[in-house]
Structure formats: C-alpha cells, structure tokens
Amino acid sequence: MAARPEAATAPGGPRPSLVRGRTRRSVGEHVIKGLLLAAAVLSVATTVGIVVSLLGETIEFFGQVSVGEYLLGTKWTPLSSGEQQSFGVIPLITGTLYLTALGLIVAVPLGLGSAIYLAEYASPRARRVIKPVLEILAGIPTIVLGYFALTFITPVVLQGIFGIDVQIFNALSAGLALGVLILPVVATLADDALRAVPEALREGAFGIGASRRQVVLRVVFPAALSGIVAALVLAASRAIGETVVVLVAGGASANLGIDPRESYQNMAAFIAQTARGDIAVRSVEFLTIFAVGTTLFVMTLILNAISIRFVRRFQQVYE
Amino acid sequence: MSVAEAPVARAVVRGSVRGARVREALFRAALLLCIGFAMLALAVLLADVAVDGLPVLSLDFLTSFPSQVFPERSGIQSALVGTLLLMVVCAVFIVPVGTATAIYLEEYADRDRWWNRLIEVNVQNLVAVPSIVYGILGLAFLVRGPLELGRVLLAGALTLGLLVLPVVIIVGREAIRAVPSSIREGSLALGATQWQTIWKQILPGALPGIATGVILALSRAIGETAPLIVVGAAAFARFNPNDLTNDPFSALPIQILAWVQAPQEEFRVLAAGAILVLLALLLVMNAGAIHLRNRYEQRW
Numbered sequence: 231m232a233a234r235p236e237a238a239t240a241p242g243g244p245r246p247s248l249v250r251g252r253t254r255r256s257v258g259e260h261v262i263k264g265l266l267l268a269a270a271v272l273s274v275a276t277t278v279g280i281v282v283s284l285l286g287e288t289i290e291f292f293g294q295v296s297v298g299e300y301l302l303g304t305k306w307t308p309l310s311s312g313e314q315q316s317f318g319v320i321p322l323i324t325g326t327l328y329l330t331a332l333g334l335i336v337a338v339p340l341g342l343g344s345a346i347y348l349a350e351y352a353s354p355r356a357r358r359v360i361k362p363v364l365e366i367l368a369g370i371p372t373i374v375l376g377y378f379a380l381t382f383i384t385p386v387v388l389q390g391i392f393g394i395d396v397q398i399f400n401a402l403s404a405g406l407a408l409g410v411l412i413l414p415v416v417a418t419l420a421d422d423a424l425r426a427v428p429e430a431l432r433e434g435a436f437g438i439g440a441s442r443r444q445v446v447l448r449v450v451f452p453a454a455l456s457g458i459v460a461a462l463v464l465a466a467s468r469a470i471g472e473t474v475v476v477l478v479a480g481g482a483s484a485n486l487g488i489d490p491r492e493s494y495q496n497m498a499a500f501i502a503q504t505a506r507g508d509i510a511v512r513s514v515e516f517l518t519i520f521a522v523g524t525t526l527f528v529m530t531l532i533l534n535a536i537s538i539r540f541v542r543r544f545q546q547v548y549e
Numbered sequence: 550m551s552v553a554e555a556p557v558a559r560a561v562v563r564g565s566v567r568g569a570r571v572r573e574a575l576f577r578a579a580l581l582l583c584i585g586f587a588m589l590a591l592a593v594l595l596a597d598v599a600v601d602g603l604p605v606l607s608l609d610f611l612t613s614f615p616s617q618v619f620p621e622r623s624g625i626q627s628a629l630v631g632t633l634l635l636m637v638v639c640a641v642f643i644v645p646v647g648t649a650t651a652i653y654l655e656e657y658a659d660r661d662r663w664w665n666r667l668i669e670v671n672v673q674n675l676v677a678v679p680s681i682v683y684g685i686l687g688l689a690f691l692v693r694g695p696l697e698l699g700r701v702l703l704a705g706a707l708t709l710g711l712l713v714l715p716v717v718i719i720v721g722r723e724a725i726r727a728v729p730s731s732i733r734e735g736s737l738a739l740g741a742t743q744w745q746t747i748w749k750q751i752l753p754g755a756l757p758g759i760a761t762g763v764i765l766a767l768s769r770a771i772g773e774t775a776p777l778i779v780v781g782a783a784a785f786a787r788f789n790p791n792d793l794t795n796d797p798f799s800a801l802p803i804q805i806l807a808w809v810q811a812p813q814e815e816f817r818v819l820a821a822g823a824i825l826v827l828l829a830l831l832l833v834m835n836a837g838a839i840h841l842r843n844r845y846e847q848r849w
Contacts (some may be wrong), residue, residue, distance in 0.1 A: 255742055262744045263657055270658075270668050271589035273718065276711050277671050280682060283689030310827040343583025350578060361585060368593045369831060371772030373802045374824050377809050381817060382597045410590050417587065441569055441575045464677065471679025473775035474645065474802075476811055498681040498775065505688070507806075519779075523685045527678065534677040 242342060264359035284527060287520035294514045297413040300521065306484035307480030308518045309504065317518070319525060321484040326526075328488070329476060332405025333412055333490050340409070341416025342458070348417065349424035369415035379407035384479070399481025407475045411466040419464060423457025424450055433482040460540035467533040471526060473498035520539040598828070602821030610822055615785045620815035624703060625823050627786035631770050632830070634790060635800055639713070639770050646710075646761055647717030648752075651759070655678035655720070665789065675715045683712040684738055684779025692780055700781035702790045703797040708776045713766035717843040720765065724758020725751060757845035764838040765766035768831050775804035801827045 292300070295317045303318015310316070339414025348360055381402040388394045394400055395438055427450050435445040451458070495503075501519050509515045613624025650672075658665035687708030691698050698704040728751050736746040752759075777800055784807030786799035801823055808820035 235645055252837060259742055259744050263653075266649045266653035266657060269646045269786075270574050270653040272646060273650060273675060273714060274668055276675060276686070276714070279690055280678065280686045283686050284682075287689070291647050312776060338675055340583045340586050343580045344587055347577075347580035347584050347682075351577060363588050363591060366835075367587060369768060369835065370594070371592075371774070371802060371827060371831075373772070373774045374594070374828070375811070377805065378594045378597060381601065381821075382593070383744070413587055413590075441573055443573050447573065448644075449815070466663075467677055473679070473681045473683065473778075474806065478806065499680050501685070502775055502778045507682070512804075520689075523682055524796050530677055530679055531674070534674055538673065539676075 238335035249366070251518060254378060260265075280527065283457075284520055284524045287517050288524045289490065290512075291514065291517035291521040294517070295521075308508075308515040309507070311516055319522065321486040321523070322495065322497050322500055322522065325480075325485055325494040325497075326470055326529075329401055329405050329408060329480060329494055329496050330466055331467040332396055332401060333408030333491065334462070334466060336406055336409025337411075337413040337416050337469075339459040341413045341419055341461075344413070345420035345424060345547070346446055346451070348421045350442065364417050367410070368418070372411060372472060372474045373410055373478070374469050375407045376475045377476060378410075379403040379479035385408060394490040394491060397493055398481065400484075401490040401492065401494040404476050404494070405490065408469045408472060411472065411475060412468050415465045416461055418457045419461030423454040423461060426457065427453045456540045456543045460537045463533050463537040463540065467530045467537070469529050470496070470533070471498055472496070473502050494548055497522050501526075505549055556709055589686070592716045595828075598821050598824050602823075602825040605818055605822030606825060609828070610819075614786060615789050615799075615807075615819075616632045617785050620804065620813070620819055623816075623819055625801065625804055625826060627789050628799045628801045628823065629826065630789040631782070631798045631800040632788070632802075632827075634793070634798070635706045636767050636771050638703065639710045640763065640767060640795065642707060642710040643714055643717050643766060646713050647763070648721055648759055648768070650714075651721030651725055652747060652752075655722050656743070656751070672718050673714050676719070679775075680712055680773055681775040682778065683708055684776035687776060687780040695790075697719040700774055700797055701794050702796070703778055705780050705782055705798060706793075706798070709773060711772045712773065712776060716766040716769060717759075717762050720762025721755070723757045724755040724762065727758065728754040750840060758839050760841050761838045764841070766832050768834045768838075769771070771800075772802060772827065772831065774806055782805050787838050801830075 300317050300319050302318060302320070304320045305316040307314055307316045344360075344364070348357060352360060378402070380398075382400065383406050384396060384400065387406075388396050388400070388402055394402070431453060432445055433523055434477045435449045440448070476494075476499040477540045478498045480495055480499060482495055482499075483493045484500070485492055485494045501522055504515065504519050610624045611629065612626050613622060614626050615628065616623040636673040651667075654665070654669065654672075658668070660666060660669075687704055689779060691707055692694060692700055697702075732750050732754065733746055736750045737743070741749065782803045783797045783799050784803050788796075790796040790798040804824045805820045805827070808816045810825065811817065
C-alpha cells in the first residue's frame with residue numbers, strides 16, 4: 231500500500247483505484263466521473279458563452295461604427311436618430327469611473343475603519359453583533375439601495391439636511407448608494423486580510439512598547455496591504471458593474487462633466503435601459519448593448535486579474 | 550544621565566503619555582464612527598422602507614395583479630409567483646450542477662492537469678463578472694440564438710442559475726474539504742469504490758454546508774434585477790406564468806423597478822411594499838441557512 235500516505239497528504243488528488251481491470255463496477259465509476267466533469271466543464275462553457283455572445287455582435291457593431299469613433303468620440307447618443315446619433319463611448323466610461331470613484335470615497339475609509347475595528351479592537355461579543363450587520367447589508371438587493379437613493383438620499387439627505395441643489399437624478403445619491411453597496415465588501419475582505427496577519431507580529435510590536443494604534447497602523451496594516459488592495463480592487467469592480475442603483479438614482483444621460491449634482495449614467499445602466507426599450511434586433515442600437523457589454527466585461531476582467539494577483543501575493547507571505 | 554535632568558525627562562514622558570492616550574482614544578472613536586455609519590445606514594434604510602411600505606401591505610396587495618392605472622387596486626401576485634418559480638427552477642438547476650462541480654474539483658481533479666486549473670481559475674473569474682453581462686449571455690444564448698426559448702421563465706431562471714453557480718461551487722467545495730480524509734480512507738479501506746465513498750460518506754457529511762451555499766446563492770438570485778431586465782422579464786404581468794417555456798413572466802425586483810420609476814407618488818409606495826415582501830422572503834431564507842449551519846454542522 232505504497233500509495234496510501236500519498237492519498238492522505240493530498241486530499242482531493244487522484245486516488246488509486248482498488249479495483250483493477252474493467253469490471254462493471256469500474257465502468258460505472260468512469261461514467262460518474264465523466265458526468266461530474268461535464269458539470270464542471272459547464273462553468274468553462276459559461277465563460278466561453280459570455281465571450282462568444284459578446285464578440286459576435288460586437289464585431290457586427292464595428293462593421294457599422296468605426297472603432298475610432300467608438301473609443302475616441304465624446305458624444306454618446308446612440309438612441310437618437312439621424313444627425314444626432316453619435317457613438318462616442320468616452321462619456322459612458324468616464325461616467326462609470328466617476329460614479330465608482332464617488333462610491334469608493336465613501337466605502338474605502340468607512341470600510342477600512344470598520345475592518346480595523348473588527349479585526350483589532352472588537353471584543354468577540356461585539357464581533358458577533360457587527361459581522362451579521364455587515365452580512366445583512368451585503369445581502370440587501372441593489373434595487374432596494376436604488377429605491378433608498380431615489381426616495382431618501384436625494385430628497386431627505388442631500389436636499390433636506392445638506393441643502394444641496396441636486397437634480398432628481400444625480401451622481402451624488404447614486405455614488406453614496408454605491409458606497410453603501412460596497413462598504414461591506416471592503417470591510418469583510420479587509421477584515422479577513424488583517425486577521426491573516428500572524429499574532430507574533432503584533433506581540434513583537436507590543437513588546438517594544440508600541441501602542442495599539444501604532445501596532446495597527448505601522449505593523450498590521452502594512453503587512454496586510456496586498457490583501458487590502460485586493461479587497462479594494464474587488465469592491466471597485468463591483469461598483470463598475472453595478473446596474474440598478476445607477477439606473478434608478480443616476481439617471482439616463484451619459485455625462486462628460488464633473489458636477490455631482492447632475493445626472494450620470496454608467497455602462498451597465500445603459501445596457502439595461504436599452505435592452506428594455508423596443509428596439510429592432512440587429513439594428514445598430516441593439517448592437518450597442520453588446521459593444522458596451524464587451525467594454526464593461528474587459529474592464530472588470532482586468533480588475534479581477536489584478537485582484538487575483540494581489541491575493542496570491544498576500545497568501546504567500548506567511549505560509 | 551545626570552540627577553538634574555531626571556525630573557525633566559520624566560515630565561516629557563508623562564506629557565507624551567497623555568498625548569498618546571488622547572490620540573489612541575481619538576483613533577478608536579474614529580473607527581467606531583465607521584462601524585456606526587454602516588449600522589446607521591442599514592437602520593435608516595430599513596426604517597425608510599418600512600415607513601413607506603407597511604401601510605400598503607395587506608392580503609389584497611399579495612393577491613392582486615399589478616395595475617398601471619389604479620395604484621389602490623395594484624398588487625404583486627404575478628411578481629411574487631414569478632420570483633418563487635424562478636427560485637424553484639433555479640434550485641433544480643444549480644443543486645445538481647453546482648454539487649457535481651464541487652465534487653469533481655475536490656475529489657477527482659488532479660491539479661497538475663491544465664484543464665483542472667483552468668476550471669478553478671474560471672470559477673474564480675465568473676464570480677466577478679457583472680450581473681448585467683450574464684443578462685447579455687441569457688439574451689444571446691437562451692432567449693434568442695441556439696436555444697431560442699423566448700422571454701420565458703425558464704430562460705430567466707437559467708440565467709440567474711449561471712450567475713450564482715460559482716457561489717454554490719465555492720461554498721460546496723469548502724464543505725466537502727471540511728470532511729476529514731480519515732472518513733474517506735476508512736470507507737475506501739472497507740472496499741467501497743470512490744463513488745460509493747462520496748455518495749455514502751462524504752456527501753452526507755458535507756450536506757449542511759452545501760445546503761447553506763445553495764440558500765445563499767438563491768437569495769442572491771431572487772434579489773437580482775439587471776439580468777432579468779435584459780432577458781426580458783415583464784413588469785405589470787396580468788397573469789401568472791403557468792407554462793415555464795411559453796408564458797411571459799414577472800419577478801419582484803422587476804415589478805419594484807417599474808414602480809420606483811413610475812412618476813406618481815402612489816406607485817412609489819407600492820414599490821416599498823413589494824420591497825418589504827422581498828426582504829421578508831430573504832430574511833426567511835437566511836434564517837433557514839443559519840439554522841442549518843447551527844443545527845447540522847458536524848464537528849469532527
């Protein structure tokens with residue numbers, strides 16, 4: 231039984247079959263393994279399906295609109311007719327990044343503060359209260375946050391309490407709601423990263439007389455930095471791809487400006503808005519859904535690759 | 550150190566200790582403010598929805614069909630039925646496929662093979678794909694294209710299923726990994742085949758974890774709006790979808806969106822009522838997941 235210890239040290243690895251030869255039993259085992267593999271392959275097929283479904287129509291789109299006009303143009307009015315129709319995607323991309331930045335301005339300090347408190351200060355009892363609150367917040371459907379932004383943040387908080395002269399649909403309310411949306415993402419993942427820092431580092435710092443704040447800011451936080459960056463990148467990618475909050479609270483105009491009181495649209499909200507309308511299949515308006523979808527998909531893919539790279543680095547440090 | 554210097558030095562130390570204490574307290578207070586904001590945001594959000602929505606809730610609201618004209622006679626029957634059906638069909642799809650994938654990756658996959666690593670990285674990547682992109686996938690492959698199902702409930706449920714499948718796989722893998730290998734080896738040593746070991750020993754042990762993952766995935770699925778918009782769920786459906794592959798369908802988030810965007814105030818209130826129903830549904834599911842986790846979680 232030379233193979234036994236090997237199987238014990240590598241759970242999940244291949245196990246030596248006890249039955250040799252093609253008995254009926256081993257045929258059955260092979261059929262089952264094949265079925266399980268087929269299920270696993272479906273997830274790869276999903277990715278292939280996404281790429282294929284985006285690419286075909288995107289190529290067709292670029293048969294009618296030049297790549298230069300799409301990527302460099304600064305006027306995004308694909309649903310207008312005649313002379314007014316223009317396919318410059320830049321306002322949509324800057325709108326997406328602008329709304330994401332507003333969300334991050336809210337979520338990064340608050341999320342990191344929450345994570346530091348959770349990981350370094352909170353008693354186990356406080357943790358048991360705070361963690362579920364963050365989980366509930368993370369589980370709130372985005373349509374609810376959209377409703378909250380439109381019916382509470384804009385009229386009560388922005389116009390009422392702060393007296394800001396915002397439009398009904400505005401970047402400020404959508405950005406704040408995006409911040410609430412990704413706050414639990416930042417807090418939970420950064421908490422994991424901070425807690426992965428070994429206790430010995432903290433004790434060493436305490437031992438040479440550092441205060442808790444100094445330990446947190448100068449030892450634990452830098453040690454967890456790559457995990458924290460990964461958390462922020464993931465949160466940014468959530469905000470970039472968010473649809474409904476922006477659809478409900480941000481409005482429907484692709485805006486190249488920087489005034490947060492005005493209406494802004496992001497790529498995902500444009501896709502949803504356009505898919506809802508009655509537009510002819512194969513028309514250039516219909517194809518914009520796929521071109522914008524490809525742009526969004528590529529952007530989140532790049533962010534995700536960055537995040538995975540950071541996570542890998544962060545996992546290697548103390549293992 | 551001379552004798553004359555000593556008191557001065559002590560005073561300096563004491564002063565800096567006081568300053569440090571203040572800084573420590575301020576830092577701690579700032580952190581507490583951050584947590585406080587998160588809790589406040591949740592509390593205000595729930596209170597806002599409850600204040601707006603509670604007056605609307607009634608049995609009539611649950612059983613009436615939505616109206617575009619009369620807010621007072623409007624209800625959510627078709628949306629609620631749609632959401633429940635979506636959940637059931639989605640579960641039928643993700644439970645076997647997600648569990649099978651998790652079993653394959655944990656029990657069979659040889660990590661030295663490139664295709665197994667590809668499957669793993671792929672699952673990781675799928676988690677981060679925006680939900681609207683899954684909607685485009687559903688539109689291109691399920692509604693039109695090869696399957697040509699049309700704007701029906703089955704297309705919506707499968708789209709949502711593909712969206713949340715990675716959640717089932719990731720949580721399922723953790724549950725399977727938590728079953729100790731001594732159980733596997735004991736079963737194999739008694740002459741059980743690999744599949745018998747998985748079916749009779751590992752799956753029963755991992756079941757609470759897998760079920761928790763499925764519930765989490767389903768609660769994410771029924772709260773999703775964006776993919777259903779693209780797949781073409783209908784707002785204001787006047788009847789329930791009786792045929793999964795023929796009838797148009799609605800869902801709670803779609804109905805909420807339609808009411809939120811309606812210009813009249815009366816309809817916004819209906820949106821709040823529907824949100825309360827959706828949140829109640831999610832609450833029940835999450836309570837179920839926590840119950841499962843506490844009751845059946847095995848300690849080895």
